[in-house]
Amino acid sequence: MSYFFQQSLNALQLGSIYALIALGYTMVYGILRMINFAHGDLFMVGAFFCFLAATVLHFPFLPTLLVSMAGVAFLGVIIERLAYKPLRQAPRVSAVITALGVGIFLENLILAIDPYPKHVPLLIGNTTWDLLGVSVSSLQVLIIALSLGLMLMLDFIVRRTMVGIAMRAISWDKTIVPLMGVPVNLVISITFALGAGLGAAAGTMYGLAYPVIDPYMGIMVGWKAFISAVVGGIGNIRGAMIGGFILGTVEILVVAYFPSTYKDFVSFALLLVLLIYRPYGILGKPQTQKI
Amino acid sequence: MKRFLIFILFLSLCFASCRKFEENTISVGVVAEITGDMPAVGASCTNAAKMAVKEANDAGGFVFDGKKYSVKLFIEDNAGKADQSASAAQKLIAQNNVVAIVGPNASRYAIPASEIAESSKVVLITPWSTNPKTTLDARTNKPKQYVFRACFIDPFQGKVLAKFAFEQLKTQKAAVLYDVASEYNKGIAEIFRDTFNQIGGQLVAFESYTTNDKDFSAQLTKIKRSSPDILFLPNYYSEVPLQVQQAHRLGLNVPVLGSDSWGSPELLTLCGGDCEGYYFSTHYSPESATPEAKKFIQNYQAMYGKAPDDVAALTYDSFGLLWTAMKNAKGPDRVSIRDALAKLSGYNGVTGTMQFKEGSGDPIKSCVIVQVKEGKFSFFANANP
Numbered sequence: 001m002s003y004f005f006q007q008s009l010n011a012l013q014l015g016s017i018y019a020l021i022a023l024g025y026t027m028v029y030g031i032l033r034m035i036n037f038a039h040g041d042l043f044m045v046g047a048f049f050c051f052l053a054a055t056v057l058h059f060p061f062l063p064t065l066l067v068s069m070a071g072v073a074f075l076g077v078i079i080e081r082l083a084y085k086p087l088r089q090a091p092r093v094s095a096v097i098t099a100l101g102v103g104i105f106l107e108n109l110i111l112a113i114d115p116y117p118k119h120v121p122l123l124i125g126n127t128t129w130d131l132l133g134v135s136v137s138s139l140q141v142l143i144i145a146l147s148l149g150l151m152l153m154l155d156f157i158v159r160r161t162m163v164g165i166a167m168r169a170i171s172w173d174k175t176i177v178p179l180m181g182v183p184v185n186l187v188i189s190i191t192f193a194l195g196a197g198l199g200a201a202a203g204t205m206y207g208l209a210y211p212v213i214d215p216y217m218g219i220m221v222g223w224k225a226f227i228s229a230v231v232g233g234i235g236n237i238r239g240a241m242i243g244g245f246i247l248g249t250v251e252i253l254v255v256a257y258f259p260s261t262y263k264d265f266v267s268f269a270l271l272l273v274l275l276i277y278r279p280y281g282i283l284g285k286p287q288t289q290k291i
Numbered sequence: 292m293k294r295f296l297i298f299i300l301f302l303s304l305c306f307a308s309c310r311k312f313e314e315n316t317i318s319v320g321v322v323a324e325i326t327g328d329m330p331a332v333g334a335s336c337t338n339a340a341k342m343a344v345k346e347a348n349d350a351g352g353f354v355f356d357g358k359k360y361s362v363k364l365f366i367e368d369n370a371g372k373a374d375q376s377a378s379a380a381q382k383l384i385a386q387n388n389v390v391a392i393v394g395p396n397a398s399r400y401a402i403p404a405s406e407i408a409e410s411s412k413v414v415l416i417t418p419w420s421t422n423p424k425t426t427l428d429a430r431t432n433k434p435k436q437y438v439f440r441a442c443f444i445d446p447f448q449g450k451v452l453a454k455f456a457f458e459q460l461k462t463q464k465a466a467v468l469y470d471v472a473s474e475y476n477k478g479i480a481e482i483f484r485d486t487f488n489q490i491g492g493q494l495v496a497f498e499s500y501t502t503n504d505k506d507f508s509a510q511l512t513k514i515k516r517s518s519p520d521i522l523f524l525p526n527y528y529s530e531v532p533l534q535v536q537q538a539h540r541l542g543l544n545v546p547v548l549g550s551d552s553w554g555s556p557e558l559l560t561l562c563g564g565d566c567e568g569y570y571f572s573t574h575y576s577p578e579s580a581t582p583e584a585k586k587f588i589q590n591y592q593a594m595y596g597k598a599p600d601d602v603a604a605l606t607y608d609s610f611g612l613l614w615t616a617m618k619n620a621k622g623p624d625r626v627s628i629r630d631a632l633a634k635l636s637g638y639n640g641v642t643g644t645m646q647f648k649e650g651s652g653d654p655i656k657s658c659v660i661v662q663v664k665e666g667k668f669s670f671f672a673n674a675n676p
Binding site: 006010013036135140 | 300325326327328331450471498499501503504505508510512513516518523529532533536537541542552557558561563663
């Protein structure tokens with residue numbers, strides 16, 4: 001039984017990181033109807049900012065997290081202004097290709113600066129407790145708690161504040177909302193900043209939990225987070241959170257009870273089956289096209 | 292018009308100088324992992340290659356039919372990709388007209404590059420690729436004619452490590468965690484499993500992951516449940532620190548054993564103190580060095596300001612093998628060099644004495660077991676199966 005709880009805890013840790021990154025995909029999609037494939041690489045840049053703040057500036061944990069989040073949020077806004085805004089009226093495929101290009105650009109930028117994998121120092125004391133045969137580390141608790149906290153905060157912003165209302169309004173109807181006096185560009189920038197900032201938070205925590213970081217680390221994790229967003233219903237914020245936890249749980253439990261060689265094969269087959277029965281994701285709603 | 296004239300002048304100068312240069316040079320290529328997931332390997336390989344070429348040229352180059360030849364080195368990056376390894380080899384062969392290629396180092400890149408070299412009939416010596424398939428033709432299961440290596444092969448390493456774990460460390464129950472998507476890791480893990488079971492040990496867990504995974508908690512939890520005495524991680528230096536740290540966090544504190552892919556000083560930086568006391572098999576240890584090796588270590592240190600790792604030593608030996616073959620060869624052409632290399636006997640290199648097995652590109656040599664001790668690699672034992 002302790003085996004099951006240990007694996008569930010592992011799943012919770014992995015799932016919360018997927019969920020945080022998935023939020024970035026889902027927010028941008030909700031507003032611009034575009035998939036920001038550079039998001040996985042923003043997550044990677046977040047981990048590198050965390051590394052820089054921790055090793056060069058010798059910051060403790062909280063300032064490191066904030067520096068990384070602020071830096072990547074700023075980067076996200078810049079990327080939107082320079083790369084995506086000119087394409088806002090272009091076909092969505094062009095914007096997606098641009099996003100892929102931005103991602104490759106970020107990877108190679110870091111590669112060109114320094115291709116070596118980096119070791120992120122442990123910023124907080126890590127103790128491991130033994131609870132009835134389950135090893136719980138303080139880092140694990142921090143990651144799960146912080147992710148849940150950030151998700152609740154985002155949920156609050158989107159549901160209760162003016163900015164959140166504006167975001168949802170733009171997502172609802174992009175042509176009418178500017179006529180009501182809503183500063184669309186500003187709201188889009190804020191969306192990118194929030195999404196990228198959460199990605200950076202995930203990057204920082206990922207860097208602490210898996211302390212070897214490299215410029216390619218965002219690709220696979222980014223794909224998995226994107227899949228989480230789709231499973232949860234892309235465009236839906238609570239859906240992205242649920243999707244992240246589902247993917248993390250499936251991945252861990254498949255390894256726990258099947259030969260580990262089957263990991264990706266079984267977990268993705270399960271997700272395919274889920275999408276066959278719920279093509280819009282768990283919380284997604286079918287979109288009706290107005291003619 | 293003036294600009295055009297200058298351009299023509301420049302072109303003609305270039306052609307003149309190029310022609311003059313080409314008459315007396317032999318081109319040799321290197322394909323290395325300069326960017327990608329193991330840049331430390333690529334850096335060591337290119338460093339040692341530049342040093343070996345410089346030494347050969349300083350010593351007067353090579354003489355064929357009374358004409359003196361100097362060596363020109365072409366370095367290509369494979370970016371840590373299998374397809375780019377093949378195209379880099381292709382470029383060196385077709386465009387730079389090299390007589391021989393050294394590299395790539397990791398098996399997953401060396402195998403595709405070796406296919407190109409074999410079909411183009413150009414000698415390829417891989418310093419560090421230990422997978423048997425590198426020198427074996429997949430279709431005929433016969434040794435490739437133009438592919439050689441300077442290191443031992445995985446079956447040898449897997450056997451040595453299984454025996455070491457069972458006989459010297461006296462462990463009965465072993466667990467393995469390996470990358471199922473990488474030829475090297477998979478090959479060595481399977482041989483370890485088979486040998487360990489055969490000599491009377493018990494393999495309690497055999498778990499896998501795929502390249503670029505960073506979370507091993509599920510596999511390690513599973514391994515912990517099987518309560519092994521020893522954990523075998525035949526994985527690359529950039530992944531091992533994560534696996535070891537996660538094992539510790541899950542309360543799995545058994546000795547860990549690794550293979551030659553651990554042998555980069557980067558492992559120590561990335562591990563922090565987590566790899567202390569663990570063992571791995573490798574190609575050479577500076578502490579048990581022969582006079583040839585000591586000279587190489589000194590020169591390398593003087594040139595690059597750091598101690599050479601095993602990739603540097605093996606790259607240097609690959610060039611040593613190539614230089615010896617070129618001295619013995621009838622002419623500066625690809626076929627003569629290949630024939631001379633295959634006939635080579637008792638070459639005394641930095642990583643020990645080697646000789647190619649009859650009709651094969653695999654050398655006969657021994658390996659060393661190294662222990663991580665006080666944040667350094669220290670010699671533990673010599674090992675033969």
